[in-house]
Amino acid sequence: MKTAELIDRLSIAPSPPARFKPGRWILAASVGGAAVAVAMLLAWLGLRPLGDAARAGSFWMKAGYGAALALSGWALAARLARPGGRAGWAPWLILAAISALAVRAVIELSAAEPGHVPSLWLGDSWTQCPWRIFALSIPILLAAVLAMRRAAPTRLALAGGAAGLFAGGVAAVIYGFYCEETAATFTLCWYSLGIALAAGLGAALGPRFLRW
Amino acid sequence: MEARLKALMIQGLGGDRPAYARLLAVLSGYLRGYFGRRLGPSAADVEDLVQETLLAIHLKRETWDASLAFSPWAFAIARYKLLDHWRRVGTRRSVLLDDAGDLFAEDNPEEGAVRRDVGALLTSLPERQAALLRDVKLTGLSMEEAAERGGVSVTAAKVGVHRAMRRLIAKVADEDR
Numbered sequence: 001m002k003t004a005e006l007i008d009r010l011s012i013a014p015s016p017p018a019r020f021k022p023g024r025w026i027l028a029a030s031v032g033g034a035a036v037a038v039a040m041l042l043a044w045l046g047l048r049p050l051g052d053a054a055r056a057g058s059f060w061m062k063a064g065y066g067a068a069l070a071l072s073g074w075a076l077a078a079r080l081a082r083p084g085g086r087a088g089w090a091p092w093l094i095l096a097a098i099s100a101l102a103v104r105a106v107i108e109l110s111a112a113e114p115g116h117v118p119s120l121w122l123g124d125s126w127t128q129c130p131w132r133i134f135a136l137s138i139p140i141l142l143a144a145v146l147a148m149r150r151a152a153p154t155r156l157a158l159a160g161g162a163a164g165l166f167a168g169g170v171a172a173v174i175y176g177f178y179c180e181e182t183a184a185t186f187t188l189c190w191y192s193l194g195i196a197l198a199a200g201l202g203a204a205l206g207p208r209f210l211r212w
Numbered sequence: 213m214e215a216r217l218k219a220l221m222i223q224g225l226g227g228d229r230p231a232y233a234r235l236l237a238v239l240s241g242y243l244r245g246y247f248g249r250r251l252g253p254s255a256a257d258v259e260d261l262v263q264e265t266l267l268a269i270h271l272k273r274e275t276w277d278a279s280l281a282f283s284p285w286a287f288a289i290a291r292y293k294l295l296d297h298w299r300r301v302g303t304r305r306s307v308l309l310d311d312a313g314d315l316f317a318e319d320n321p322e323e324g325a326v327r328r329d330v331g332a333l334l335t336s337l338p339e340r341q342a343a344l345l346r347d348v349k350l351t352g353l354s355m356e357e358a359a360e361r362g363g364v365s366v367t368a369a370k371v372g373v374h375r376a377m378r379r380l381i382a383k384v385a386d387e388d389r
Binding site for chain 1: 233
């Protein structure tokens with residue numbers, strides 16, 4: 001086919017068929033993914049007593065950290081879903097969330113008795129926490145990647161990584177309904193590791209599944 | 213240049229067919245120059261990439277945000293198609309240092325040779341259908357000749373071509389959504 005002919009054919013219907021709402025698509029798809037993650041949590045680990053959770057500052061700290069990273073990942077994914085999309089403010093929110101938690105961790109560590117430090121850092125569940133968050137993030141990540149396949153990202157690993165950051169953040173919030181760890185230091189190390197694993201998986205899946 | 217292209221794009225998306233066709237025609241000249249500088253102007257792949265990029269720009273046109281500049285968006289698609297091409301042919305090169313201005317460095321309105329054409333779309337079809345479609349629609353064989361080449365009856369060839377076209381249209385419409 002000649003290029004001129006192709007142009008003729010393409011210009012038969014120049015108006016776009018639909019509005020492009022990648023952020024909304026990712027959210028809509030992730031509701032299903034998050035429901036699967038919640039079901040996984042209930043079937044596998046159960047819930048901590050919710051009244052205690054709501055009164056515990058540590059629950060809100062962990063949920064806030066996960067939510068801030070999820071929001072950054074979501075905004076980043078929605079922006080990178082367009083050709084030539086730029087990161088915008090999302091990296092600053094990531095930095096702010098990590099810094100805020102790091103400040104809390106430093107305050108907590110400097111106030112602690114020397115013998116108490118390992119428990120702030122390792123808690124009771126450091127060997128399980130990152131893997132659990134990573135496992136819970138997988139259905140959310142798959143849903144987000146499926147939604148992004150309708151879009152047109154041009155930096156595939158970065159776009160996939162953003163979807164993974166979003167999924168990891170949401171998974172961290174969900175895991176908080178089970179996890180009874182209270183230390184900021186613990187959260188900074190092991191929650192971050194679980195979320196980073198999710199982002200890494202997203203970055204690995206991106207070049208394979210987001211091509212168009 | 214940016215202002216002119218952006219105006220054409222806005223008119224095109226608003227339903228103005230001649231403006232949209234002019235936009236694609238102008239872009240094809242720049243794309244030919246852009247790919248030609250990177251692959252060698254005589255490479256048969258240049259025209260394939262021009263067409264693939266035009267098609268991608270068309271299929272993904274709703275991803276352009278009218279509040280942003282047009283050329284960085286179009287350039288990102290061209291660059292993406294170039295990297296994709298290099299990945300397919302197995303060479304590793306980097307185009308990270310380019311910027312959108314590169315797209316306008318050279319205009320080449322002359323059409324080059326086409327080999328793979330909209331081959332990317334054709335590869336999504338079963339081999340037999342793709343071969344029929346290639347013979348009839350691209351090579352320009354008659355239905356009888358194509359049937360003979362494919363070793364099937366003329367009726368079967370007609371049905372095959374019809375199905376292949378329907379599949380392609382469905383695929384394009386699907387990507388449109």
